[in-house]
Each structure stands twice: as structure tokens, then as C-alpha cells.
Amino acid sequence: MVLTTVLAALLSITLADAAIPNAMLRGRPGLPQIPVPERSLTSADGTALPPITTVYYFNQLIDHTNPSLGTFQQRYWMDWEFYEAGGPIILMTPGETDADGYEGYLTNETVNGMIAQQQNGAAVLVEHRFFGYSNPYDNLTSQSLELLTIQQAIDDLLLTIQQAIDDLVYFAQNADLPMPGGDNVKPDTTPWILVGGSYSGALTSWTMVNKPGIFYAGYASSGVVEAITDYYGYFTPIREYMPQNCSSDVQAVIAYLDQMYDEGDAAGIQTLKEAFGLGDLIHDDDFASALQYNLFDWQSLQPDVGPGAMFFEFCDALEVKDGVNAPATGWGLENAIYSWGNFWNTTYYAYVCGDTDAETCLGTYNTTQSYWTDVTVNNANRSWFWMVCNQVGYYQVGPPEGQPAIVSRILQPIYEERQCVNMFPQKFATPPLPSVAEVDMMYEGWNVEVDRLFFANGLRDPWREATVSADGLYKSNTTTQPIYEGDGFHCSDLITDNGVVDATIYTVQMAGLEYMKTWLAEYN
Structure with missing residues (x-):
């Protein structure tokens, strides 16, 4: 199943509970679920109440x-x-x-x-x-x-x-x-x-x-009142509030990837992919997108989250070495590549993809996959994708030059807009631009x-x-x-x-x- 940065399974479900195998919790807006609690069987005036699950x-x-x-x-x-x-x-x-x-x-x-x-x-x-x-x-x-x-x-x-x-x-x-x-x-x-x-x-x-x-x-x-196409700001609170040593090392790896991409160093990027167990992933932008996955885990956090939350497992894998925490500057690029890659190889790949190969799981170029063609009712990804492509955008991409980057600048809105064509080829002959200016004018946004x-x-x-x-x-x-x-x-x-x-x-x-x-x- 192809996974895109604008669409997600419900934030409250786990991978094992996902309706589609290997579905990944991604950075889509949405409410956290809570268990349906018990409540009184009678109303304030003493009349009987039907089950709360009554439709x-x-x-x-x-x-x-x-x-x-x-x-x-x-x-x-x-x-x-x-x-x-x-x-x-x-x-x-x-x-x-x-x-x-x-x-x-x-x-x-x-x-x-x-x-x-x-x-x-x-x-x-x-x-x-x-x-x-x-x-x-x-x-x-x-x-x-x-x-x-x-x-x-x-x-x-x-x-x-x-x-x-x-x-x-x-x-x-x-x-x-x-x-x-x-x-x-x-x-x-x-x-x-x-x-x-x-x-x-x-x-x-x-x-x-x-x-x-x-x-x-x-x-x-958390009302997302302002529709935004180039929504690199999604990662700003994450970078500000995640452990600083973890942020430093993530930034080091992302800067290294972007430098190789700018220099056309295909061999270097391939070596980096292989360090993460993603050597079979064909396209560089899909690899850059995969590195976002660990950051999207932040969205499912709540104040009572325990130390076992996947986001903090990720940061601990990067920053705890022989029982010692890294300083605020992190351990540096070499250790970051090794530790982050090892986390993907030993823990995270199976969490995301199970037994599926990397290109099938993480690639976004094979439009014959069921992710793009599934038209059954109750496919929230497809319905939300339509609203994203047409009206609200919210493409979670790399920041402009000069700003700290925990996400690769390889990722720009065109990466997501191309996938709008994948999902709705009968509607879009070319990548569409969502009408965010019209939305913000009509409904006043900020x-x-x-x-x-x-x-x-x-x-x-x-x-x-x-x-x-x-x-x-x-x-x-x-x-x-x-x-x-x-x-x-x-x-x-x-x-x-x-x-x-x-x-x-x-x-x-x-x-x-x-x-x-x-x-x-x-x-x-």
C-alpha cells in the first residue's frame, strides 16, 4: 500500500488494528479516539436512555x-x-x-x-x-x-x-x-x-x-482555520519541543541528504538508503518522505504518554549510547546515520511495512496499487485527499532555505500534488493547485x-x-x-x-x- 504525507489512518489506532495491512499513522489532522465509557442508564428527568452506540x-x-x-x-x-x-x-x-x-x-x-x-x-x-x-x-x-x-x-x-x-x-x-x-x-x-x-x-x-x-x-x-499549501510549519512545534539532541542529529542527517541531492551524488544517496534498509526504494523523494515517518509519530502524543511511545523510542535509539544521553548537540552525523538506520532496520521497518518490500510500501509512483484505485465507501483517505487536493493543501514539506530543517527540502508541494493525479486521474491531467486563497478569503482563516x-x-x-x-x-x-x-x-x-x-x-x-x-x- 502506498503511503502519502497528507493522508493517514486514524491517529488512535495501532498498526495491528489498521484495516489495511501496513497502514502507517501519518500527519493528517484528526481527533484522537477515546474508549466509549459507561454512563448512566437514565437521563436527568429519570427516563431510560438507549445505548450510547445507537445509530x-x-x-x-x-x-x-x-x-x-x-x-x-x-x-x-x-x-x-x-x-x-x-x-x-x-x-x-x-x-x-x-x-x-x-x-x-x-x-x-x-x-x-x-x-x-x-x-x-x-x-x-x-x-x-x-x-x-x-x-x-x-x-x-x-x-x-x-x-x-x-x-x-x-x-x-x-x-x-x-x-x-x-x-x-x-x-x-x-x-x-x-x-x-x-x-x-x-x-x-x-x-x-x-x-x-x-x-x-x-x-x-x-x-x-x-x-x-x-x-x-x-x-x-486545534482548529486549522488557515488553509496552507506549503505547510512546512507542521514540523516547527515538533522541532521546538522534541529533545534537542534528537533534533540536532535529525537535522544533521537531513542536511547531509540535501547536500548530496543538490550535488547529484546518486551513489551517496544510495548508500544512505541502504543504511536504513531502504536500498530498494527507487525514488529519492520517496526516501525523503520515509524519513518523515518518525516525526509524524509526534502527532499521536498526548500529555499522559508513556516512555514507550514510538516517537521517544526513536529519539532514545539516536541519543542514548551505553546508557549515556547525548549532549544538546547530539552525537554527530556518523552516529546519527548508524543509529537512525539501525532503528529502521531492527524496529521501524516492520512497524511500517511488515513483510512488504520498500517500493511497494513506501513508493508513490506505481499508480496501479490499490491505495490509488480503492473506490469503496468508507475510504477516508480518498475522501480527505479530494479536499486536500482541491481546497486546503496542508502539504507537509521541507522548509525554505535559511530555516532549520528536520525534513528534507527535496519534498516540495509538487510531491503531493503529483499524487493528486495518481488518485484522481480522470479529474486531474496535471498536478492541481488547491484553492487555499479562496478558502481563506471566504471563511476568514486567521x-x-x-x-x-x-x-x-x-x-x-x-x-x-x-x-x-x-x-x-x-x-x-x-x-x-x-x-x-x-x-x-x-x-x-x-x-x-x-x-x-x-x-x-x-x-x-x-x-x-x-x-x-x-x-x-x-x-x-
């Missing part, structure tokens, strides 16, 4: 610009354990993933449920269109002889940010929720709160910008100014540079649009227990709850 269906418009196309069944889940009449509805989509398994976000194990508990509200989780099984069509093909299929639907702008925004609004305005009184809690009589994390955090901001007045308040965790929208970000989050907490942005923190930062990772503040582990995350969570309490007290 409900909503007749969602296929195309909000052309309602005559009809509807499709959009899946959703909900819980009203804490609900009392007059309380708010807390709505979330987990974004670019199958929503089944995210039911924990309905409980007070998360900020969603904490708001519901504090405000006597009900929590709803709705699946994003074209992810999971909320799909108007029964496949993800790019062409069809008789039916209107996903590719034609995409051509008609059915899988876009705007359609996703319109889905949330239409759901809020039309869903008759399956709880007592659920047919009388529309936004014109009841405050709705939109919560999201990562891409869905951005969708929270974009929705409140584009459709003001529908959602009374919003909570955006320039967002919306009342009652709470932003929560993590300083260690690799997606920080696409949020309103990006370095150098200095966005104002106001009482109507607060911006709080904790010492967490990606969407750390959404998980209740992370506030127990890290006091800075607890401060963010409590601030969010206090703002919701204040704002809802003003609801008329």
Missing part, C-alpha cells in the same frame, strides 16, 4: 444548491443524560473519518459532555458527508456509465467545505432529535453550541463565519472575528501553525473570541483526563466552560 439517521440534502437531487442518510449519535428542558444542544462532527467509535465525545469524558453536564444540555455527534457510511452513493468511483457517482458529484461541488457547513446548518434547523422534546429544540428556540477539533475545529470557525446566527456559541480545539467562539490550542501541536495561535500572528484574545493555549498536543484539551495530567490544559478546559456558562446566561 440514528437524518435525511440530509445531497446538494444544498440543488435540493431537487434529493437526500441521503447521514448517520448521527446522541446522548441526553444531562439534558433538562431549556438546555443547549452541543453538536460535533469528528470530521474526516468514520464517526463510528467516536461516541465517547457524547460523554463528560470530553469537553462536549462537560459542557452538556454543566449546562444541562444534550450532545450530538454527526458524521461528515462522504466519510464513514454517510454517503449519497454506494462507491467512491471517479467515473460511472449510468449513475451519478462520487466523481461527478465532486465535479458538482458536493464534497466541499461549503457543503459540509450547509450540512451542519440544515441538520440543526431540521433534525427532530430522538430525545423527549427533541422536535422542539431548533436554533430559533434553543441555543446550539458547535464543537470541533482539528479539521472539524476549523469547520466550527468557518461555519460561524459563513452562517452567522445559527450556532449561538462555538468551541474550536482573520476570523466571531462573537462567542472559544479557541483552544496546544503549544506542542504540529498543527499549531495553521491555528489562530500560529507564531507571529499575535491575534487578540478578547472576551467575545477568547484564545487559550495549553502545553498540550493535538486536541489535548478535548479529553477531560488530559486536564488531570496537565494543569495548563485544565486551565484551558475550565476557561472554556466558564465562557460557555457566561454566554449561555446571556441567551435570550
Whole structure:
């Protein structure tokens, strides 16, 4: 299976659990999963509650610009354990993933449920269109002889940010929720709160910008509000917060690779590939991409991570020698190549590729592989890739000259844009440029100014540079649009227990709850 830097399996699954053999956890935005906890079997008014895993269906418009196309069944889940009449509805989509398994976000194990508990509200989780099984069509093909299929639907702008925004609004305005009184809690009589994390955090901001007045308040965790093509900033927080000795040695190896590439030293690059057990990997850019894998493991970290996390295993392999830690400058290039390569040979290759050869596992040039041709429903990689190629970019590449580099400058946006052609050859004859400028203009990106929208970000989050907490942005923190930062990772503040582990995350969570309490007290 080919693996690309813009697409990933869910951050919470392990390699052994992956639905596709050898799938690697990559740097795609997304929410961490949590186990579905036990909760009360009765609601606040004493009525019995159905299992939290109960699936409900909503007749969602296929195309909000052309309602005559009809509807499709959009899946959703909900819980009203804490609900009392007059309380708010807390709505979330987990974004670019199958929503089944995210039911924990309905409980007070998360900020969603904490708001519901504090405000006597009900929590709803709705699946994003074209992810999971909320799909108007029964496949993800790019062409069809008789039916209107996903590719034609995409051509008609059915899988876009705007359609996703319109889905949330239409759901809020039309869903008759399956709880007592659920047919009388529309936004014109009841405050709705939109919560999201990562891409869905951005969708929270974009929705409140584009459709003001529908959602009374919003909570955006690690919201990647700014669409960016050349997203080298993904690696900035990683470089800043990873062990300095590890960063120094990674930079040494990357500088060595880039120097050989600039000098056309094919023999030297081949020798370096072989040190990592990747001598069969044909293309130099695929080798440079493979070296990113160890860095992408950072995204799955959370405050309570133990010392066995794969990212820290990687750094320990580079920096601990005979029980002694390297100084801040690292052990130097020669040891870094040997140690990093040995880690790939003894541990990491099997973790990534299993028994698959390097070119099949890591290469991106053989377009006959199933990774590019799999058009079955519930293929989140394919659906998200469409949004990446067309609208948001987020290509995780090497930095400009003059900046420290833990990722090779061999990797530029064209590396990812070429793969858009691989995935959608019927649509793209040449590598496409995503319309990030249009997205940022329409939905205001970093320039967002919306009342009652709470932003929560993590300083260690690799997606920080696409949020309103990006370095150098200095966005104002106001009482109507607060911006709080904790010492967490990606969407750390959404998980209740992370506030127990890290006091800075607890401060963010409590601030969010206090703002919701204040704002809802003003609801008329």
C-alpha cells in the first residue's frame, strides 16, 4: 500500500488494528479516539436512555444548491443524560473519518459532555458527508456509465467545505432529535453550541463565519482555520519541543541528504538508503518522505504518554549510547546515520511495512496499487485527499532555505500534488493547485472575528501553525473570541483526563466552560 504525507489512518489506532495491512499513522489532522465509557442508564428527568452506540439517521440534502437531487442518510449519535428542558444542544462532527467509535465525545469524558453536564444540555455527534457510511452513493468511483457517482458529484461541488457547513446548518434547523422534546429544540428556540477539533475545529470557525446566527456559541480545539499549501510549519512545534539532541542529529542527517541531492551524488544517496534498509526504494523523494515517518509519530502524543511511545523510542535509539544521553548537540552525523538506520532496520521497518518490500510500501509512483484505485465507501483517505487536493493543501514539506530543517527540502508541494493525479486521474491531467486563497478569503482563516467562539490550542501541536495561535500572528484574545493555549498536543484539551495530567490544559478546559456558562446566561 502506498503511503502519502497528507493522508493517514486514524491517529488512535495501532498498526495491528489498521484495516489495511501496513497502514502507517501519518500527519493528517484528526481527533484522537477515546474508549466509549459507561454512563448512566437514565437521563436527568429519570427516563431510560438507549445505548450510547445507537445509530440514528437524518435525511440530509445531497446538494444544498440543488435540493431537487434529493437526500441521503447521514448517520448521527446522541446522548441526553444531562439534558433538562431549556438546555443547549452541543453538536460535533469528528470530521474526516468514520464517526463510528467516536461516541465517547457524547460523554463528560470530553469537553462536549462537560459542557452538556454543566449546562444541562444534550450532545450530538454527526458524521461528515462522504466519510464513514454517510454517503449519497454506494462507491467512491471517479467515473460511472449510468449513475451519478462520487466523481461527478465532486465535479458538482458536493464534497466541499461549503457543503459540509450547509450540512451542519440544515441538520440543526431540521433534525427532530430522538430525545423527549427533541422536535422542539431548533436554533430559533434553543441555543446550539458547535464543537470541533482539528479539521472539524476549523469547520466550527468557518461555519460561524459563513452562517452567522445559527450556532449561538462555538468551541474550536486545534482548529486549522488557515488553509496552507506549503505547510512546512507542521514540523516547527515538533522541532521546538522534541529533545534537542534528537533534533540536532535529525537535522544533521537531513542536511547531509540535501547536500548530496543538490550535488547529484546518486551513489551517496544510495548508500544512505541502504543504511536504513531502504536500498530498494527507487525514488529519492520517496526516501525523503520515509524519513518523515518518525516525526509524524509526534502527532499521536498526548500529555499522559508513556516512555514507550514510538516517537521517544526513536529519539532514545539516536541519543542514548551505553546508557549515556547525548549532549544538546547530539552525537554527530556518523552516529546519527548508524543509529537512525539501525532503528529502521531492527524496529521501524516492520512497524511500517511488515513483510512488504520498500517500493511497494513506501513508493508513490506505481499508480496501479490499490491505495490509488480503492473506490469503496468508507475510504477516508480518498475522501480527505479530494479536499486536500482541491481546497486546503496542508502539504507537509521541507522548509525554505535559511530555516532549520528536520525534513528534507527535496519534498516540495509538487510531491503531493503529483499524487493528486495518481488518485484522481480522470479529474486531474496535471498536478492541481488547491484553492487555499479562496478558502481563506471566504471563511476568514486567521482573520476570523466571531462573537462567542472559544479557541483552544496546544503549544506542542504540529498543527499549531495553521491555528489562530500560529507564531507571529499575535491575534487578540478578547472576551467575545477568547484564545487559550495549553502545553498540550493535538486536541489535548478535548479529553477531560488530559486536564488531570496537565494543569495548563485544565486551565484551558475550565476557561472554556466558564465562557460557555457566561454566554449561555446571556441567551435570550
